[in-house]
Amino acid sequence: MPEASMRSGHKFAAEDSLVDAVVRSAAMLAGFDEPRREARRLVAAAAEMDAAQLIAAPDSKLGAPAALRLDEILVRRLAHEPLSRILGSREFFGREFALSSETLDPRPDTEVLIEAAKELAHEEGWYDRPFHLIDVGTGTGILAITMLAEFSNATALATDISAQALATAQSNAERLGVADRIRFLEARSLKGVEGSFDLLMSNPPYIVSADIGTLDAEVRLYDPLAALDGGPDGLQVYREIVADLSHSVPQGWALFEVGADQASDVAGLLKGQEVRELRMWKDLGNHTRCVAGRTQF
């Protein structure tokens, strides 16, 4: 490598081919799970291409802007920053959501909550009448905003303890064209929430506090602690929400994302409130990821 580029820290140059960039990036990412796949994603992102375009044109030149971007992306990715955070956005249920340092990076597993809500909506006839939902701990806004985008007859209240997360969610709502049907409230659990809702959705923080140090670096170093920490047994926020359920969801469904092995505990909390019916859904990894209770207080 020429001395000048070593000094400046540049590893890639405009005239490098895409395939060469992938091979060399993969070598740098040797400690990662799937270095080659990871390298393809990073090079595609730097070149602003999708995977198919990258594979179709292996001998194309990287070009100067992409070479610079790839240098930057690799430095951050080698520090285990997720690509979604580096790029500042993440796709969820087919739509692009901006992230910020105060929001959880949305996970594909969470899409099962949308599938579950759509199933319940069919049964409850929510497709045919206005219905009102609350998303507790909205983060980027994925749950509330996706529901509004899928149901033109729905309105939503989205809460979070972080004002910065709410600002991110609001900008997502504006960009996705649903801002006129959503309100935002800075609140913890259901404290201070007024009104009643047909549907409550929540992906609360649910990691056992003592386990946070054992999470992958991608999660531990980059997701906000407040979006992860579920207290000594991981169930603290569920407990708070469920305790106030009769006020906020007098008749409807409360639908939660749950962590590994938490389904029966969360179902137990709902049973303690005498919910009429319990439902569970699995994610693509075959873990029970969603628990719902039908209320009629």
Ligand code: GLN
């Ligand atoms: N799903 C996140 C994880 O993988 C946790 C998010 C949460 O606590 N709700 O760790």
